[in-house]
Structures are given as C-alpha cells and as structure tokens.
Amino acid sequence: MKVLHVTECYAGGVSRAMNTLAAIYEGEHHLLWAGEDSPPGAFVSSQRLPDGLLERVRSVRRAVATIQPDLVHAHSSWAGVYTRLLPIGVPVAYEPHCFVFDDPKRPTYLRAAYWAAESALSVNTNVTIALTPHEAKLAKRLRPLNRVRELPNVATVDLSLARSAGGGTGSERYTVSMVGRVARQKDPEYFAEVALAAKRAGASWRFVWIGDGNDAASRIVLANAGVEITGWLDGAELVETLQRSDMYLHSASYEGFPLSVLDAAALSIPIIVRDVACFEGFDLMKASTPEDATRRIRTVATSLEVRRDLTEKSRALTARMSVEAQRAGLDAIYREAIA
Template sequence: MSTGIESTDGRGVYRGTARLPDGTAARVQAVRRTVDQLAPDVVHAHSSWAGLYTRVRRLPVPVVYQPHCYYFERPNLVGPVRRSVRLLERALAANGSVVAAVSPREELLARSMGVRDVVRIPNAPSSAAVREAGARSGTPAGSHRTVTMVGRVVAQKDPRFFAETARVAQQLGLGLSFRWLGDGDQTLVRELRDAGVEVTGWLTADDVMRQMAASDVYLHCASYEGFPISVLDAARVGLPTIVREIPAFEGARLTAVGSPAEAAVAAHAAVVDPGRRLRMIESGDRLVGEMDESALHDGVVTAYAMATGGALVS
C-alpha cells in the first residue's frame, strides 16, 4: 500500500517526501493539497491504492498510473468482489489518466477497460544486481544447492508454495536447500521454517544481491504479480530462474511451473543438468536485454510526454 508522497524537480532530483495520513478520504485530500502546493507537471501514481488516491477526485494535472499488478488479479478474490474492483478501475480510468504497464499482461488489461493511452514502462534490474562474468554458468558444486526466493512474506508471494516445494524436494532426496530473503507475516514465516526453509529477515539491497548471487537457483513463487524486479535481478546475476505459471510471465520465456512438485523437479534439473542450466540462464539474459534501464527510461519519457501533451520530453 502506498503510504507517502515523493516530489522531484525537473531533473528527477528528490525535493521531499510527505507521509500520508490514515484513512482513504484523508489521503485523497492530502494528495490534492500537495498537488496544489507543488503545482507539478504530472503526478506518477504507483500501485492500485495510489491510483485510487489520485484519480477518485480529478486532479488539476495529468496522472500517470502504474498499477504494478491490478488488484482484481488476486486469485483468492471471490467473483463479486473481483467484478466490483474491476468496475472501480474502469470508472477511475475514465478520469483520463495514462496507464503505465510493466508487462504485456497489464497492457492488455488496461486496454480491456477502455484505456486508450497505455505505455509500457518495464521494470529493470536493481543497480546492485551485477553479474560477474561466467560466475554462474557451470553446474554448482556441493551436496546442498540453494534455491532462493526474494520478497515480503505475505499471501500474494505465496510462501506456502515455496514451503511445499521444499518439502517435496526433501521427500525426493533432491539435495536442495531453500532460502527466503525477506520477512513479513510471522505465521507464514513459521510455516516456511517448519518446512526447513531459512528465512533471513530484512536485508540491505547489497546483502540481498550477495545472497542471491551465492544461490544456485531462483524460484519466484508469487501467485500473482505485475512484473517483479527480483526476477530481473536473478537473471542479471546469472541464476537459472523458475516462475509460476501466472499471466504476468506470459511471453517471458522463463521456465514456468504449475505445482510445487514441478518446481522441485525443475530446480533439481537446473543444478544437475548443465545443458538445461545454460538454457535457463540464456533465457534470463534475453529477458534482461528486453527489460533494462534504457527501456525503462524511454517508457517514462513517453508516458510523461503523452500525459502532458509533449510538454515533458527530456
């Protein structure tokens, strides 16, 4: 959930931040006051909640809305709730915002709700995700190879899928160890640890990259996504990457699995089969080549130019 407002000058340098108050109505009012005070050329709203705060009441400046995964994509929503949320998104879209989609799936969803102005702004790997040449191309040595996941331990990331993958791998004697980089819901953290998964707690960005680079396989187990940066980070550091069969990854050409059993088998293959491992790494390399800093920059420039009628083009 969005909890703050950040402002930048024309060069993209931060001018300041403001914490949002509690309550939806108060947050909508706070956004409007801040916009009136700053008089920006464009407002960039990250996440579904930010999209609500900036579009439920039309602002005097254009809005670039970047949902980072539409809320109605949650698989556990019952039908009436899903339809209601989608209708709300459609109603908010009528306020004339530009939608910035992080994936082909999000672009398709935006257009299905009648949004005309849609720009692809792909995520890019973290600046800390730097691959050492050839560091991860060979078959890992050692008896216990590490499968890693990065993210908050919350229902959306589906830690139970990861925990069950660890259990299956242990039952099959695959010689894999499992590590979750992050923290969150303590009930879910306990379930991970009960399954033999190491949960590191919150780490600095550099520590996340070091732990990821020291792993052997990356498994992204979220049940729904926009397009996670951690997948791009894993690919950039040279890890064979496995993802869930969810719409966010359509067209990404990564190894996709539908069950914990499939995930365990795929992770094992990534560490014992050099040819399979190399193909998975090459798939990640192609993905990073398509979703990099240059593509992100071009997408942002295009979105702002579209929102402002060409007033912001640098």
C-alpha cells in the same frame, strides 16, 4: 519536468522500481509516501502520507497545490485511489504494479468489486502504465478508450556482478531462493510446498525466503517446511544473499513484472518462475505445481547444459528490459500524458 510520485507501499520491489525511475529520468522528482523503506536522495522532496483514506486524498491535493507538478505518477492500487478519486487538476499516470482483481485466490465477488473500482477510477487517468502485455490487456478491458502504454522494469543490481555461464556458488548445499514480502500475492505457501516436495523426493536442498512480512500464518508455514526467512535486507545485503543462491524460484500467484526476477537474471542465476499470466511472452523456464517445480529444480541442478541455457535466457531478458528502454519509454509516456 516536475513529477510527484505517490505510493502507500514504499517497500520492496515497488520502492526499488520508483528509486530507479527517479535516478534514470532527468527531471525534478518529489515523493508522497507510506511504507517501510527510506527514500534516497534522488527525490527533491519527500513527505509521509497521513493515516486515513480521506486524509490521504487531501494530502495529495495539498501536495499538488504546493509543488505544482507537471504530472502525478501513482504507484500501486491505493495510490491510484488517492490520486484519482477526485480530479486533481494535473495529469495522472497510474502504474498498478499488478491489478488486485487478477489474484486467482480471491473470491469472485471481491475480484468483481476491485474490477468495478478500477474501472470507475480510470475515468480520471491520463495514461495507465503496464509492465507486461498481460497487464496491458487487463487495463484495456477496464475501459477500451484508456490510453495504456507498456514500460519495462529494469534490474536494480550491478550487471558486472553476473556469474559465468552455468557457474554455481560452490556452497555445500544447493540453495533455492525467493525474494519478496511474506504476503498473499507472493504465495509463500507454494514455496513451502516446493520445499516439502523436495524433502519427499530425497533432496537436501536449502530453501531461503529473502524478505519479511506481517502474515504470521504464512511465516509459520514457511518455517514448518524448513524455509529460512532472512528478514528485510538492504540493497547490498540483498545482492550478497542472491549471489549465494544456486537457483531463483519465483512463487507469486500473480504479478506486474517482479524486479527480483530481473535482479536474478542480471546476476545470471538460473530462474524458474511459476506459470502465471504475467510471464506470457517471456522465454523463461516455468513450473505449474510444486512437484513440477521440484522436478525442474533437479534438472537444473544436475545439468550444466540446462544451466547455460538458462543463463542465455537471463541475458536476453536483461537486454529486453534495459535502462535505455525504460528511460525512452518513460519519457514518451510522460510527454503523452501531459499533452
């Protein structure tokens, strides 16, 4: 099968997820992209998207005419626009990697506008790929006749690197990490509030944001709270930095299903996630307010029994969202889309 992948956010979790799909699924993978990462050899060809909405729509049409794929796989919202604004003559599988209208911090009128746009574009969608039951429900509400199929994300780290149950890093300061872009969706302000709440509670923990971004205001908020920002790290550096973490705290206000949570789970790092809709149905420790997160971190830090319990939850999550499950799910979705 010949697949053309399209994205305008080839960086961070999206690029890692796309690289995994191209590596595990037998076929001919091509890439049309914009972003900060560099494509690996898993793609037969890769071409940068030009600037401008209309130019990118035309670029997709030219790539389809040249490559003649069996299927176009659009990753994230803007790629969904470029590939579905007009019919392109081949089936389109759309993977939103979370819907923007699900952002609780955006004004109601903006969320309604994004909803309307997604609903209109869904007419030119053969199948929508959802990462969680929550995302699948949102996709079905957009257009009840839509074909929506769930596909598990998978960890991008070597499972053999997992630490022993309840094991720590042995570092002098207890380290709490978050992986992601310094951007609205990942809610760095929430992470900063947890760091400040921990200081008020007398904890001397170290807080690390693994990633970077152009949101200067949020970077200042993190820095003022004493959070270290590592900048973008390559795969090996990312794993090494995660391994030095005693706790992984995911602060995002809305998500598809974050790869960073799966990577932390694969390394058997204790995980706390923010209690948001994407994690419904997943057996993870959840926190609501920053103060709640601080209390839960202290519980994990001081209890070997709790750390061992979280290790078991991580192993169950890794088994549920495995490479084998993703490969089989992707094959079924692609075949359904082109049928």
